[in-house]
Amino acid sequence: MRHDEFMLEAIGLATDNVKNGGGPFGAVIVKDGAILARGVNRVTDSNDPTAHAEVMAIRNAASQLQNFDLSGCVIYTSCEPCPMCLGAIYWSRLDAIYYGNNKKDAAHIGFDDAFIYEELDKELGKRTIPCTQLLADKAISTFEVWTHIDHKIKY
Numbered sequence: 395m396r397h398d399e400f401m402l403e404a405i406g407l408a409t410d411n412v413k414n415g416g417g418p419f420g421a422v423i424v425k426d427g428a429i430l431a432r433g434v435n436r437v438t439d440s441n442d443p444t445a446h447a448e449v450m451a452i453r454n455a456a457s458q459l460q461n462f463d464l465s466g467c468v469i470y471t472s473c474e475p476c477p478m479c480l481g482a483i484y485w486s487r488l489d490a491i492y493y494g495n496n497k498k499d500a501a502h503i504g505f506d507d508a509f510i511y512e513e514l515d516k517e518l519g520k521r522t523i524p525c526t527q528l529l530a531d532k533a534i535s536t537f538e539v540w541t542h543i544d545h546k547i548k549y
Contacts, residue, residue, distance in 0.1 A: 400492070403470070404494065407421070407433075423468070430455050430467060431457075432451060432454065433452070434447050447471060451469065452464065452482050467489060469483060473493060473494060473505075476500075
């Protein structure tokens with residue numbers, strides 16, 4: 395594996411993205427020793443708060459493979475993934491994460507996600523954004539339909 399080469403690519407993408415008005419984050423997804431997909435932070439220019447570098451790279455890789463399951467791939471990202479990106483990495487089943495800067499480095503330049511980790515540890519009723527369950531007796535019917543469908547694709 396050429397870990398340094400792939401990490402340098404992710405760092406280079408992040409640096410170029412900053413020079414072009416984007417956020418300081420870049421990521422590459424590698425499969426079988428070759429770069430499959432790239433992603434950079436596009437939050438501000440796309441007005442999409444989920445357009446983090448890792449998520450963009452995952453979207454691009456899934457599109458390339460025509461599969462939501464990215465098993466057999468690894469991600470190199472210029473910074474330790476935030477909670478959202480970490481969740482996306484787990485959902486996509488990437489095999490490994492390699493990162494450059496850590497979350498403390500990110501916090502020093504204004505990208506502090508510690509409050510999200512703190513929110514996740516709180517009881518639902520004590521979170522900053524109110525979280526209220528509604529119509530659970532109606533919503534469960536969708537899960538019942540899912541349970542009995544034979545043609546479902548499990549993920």
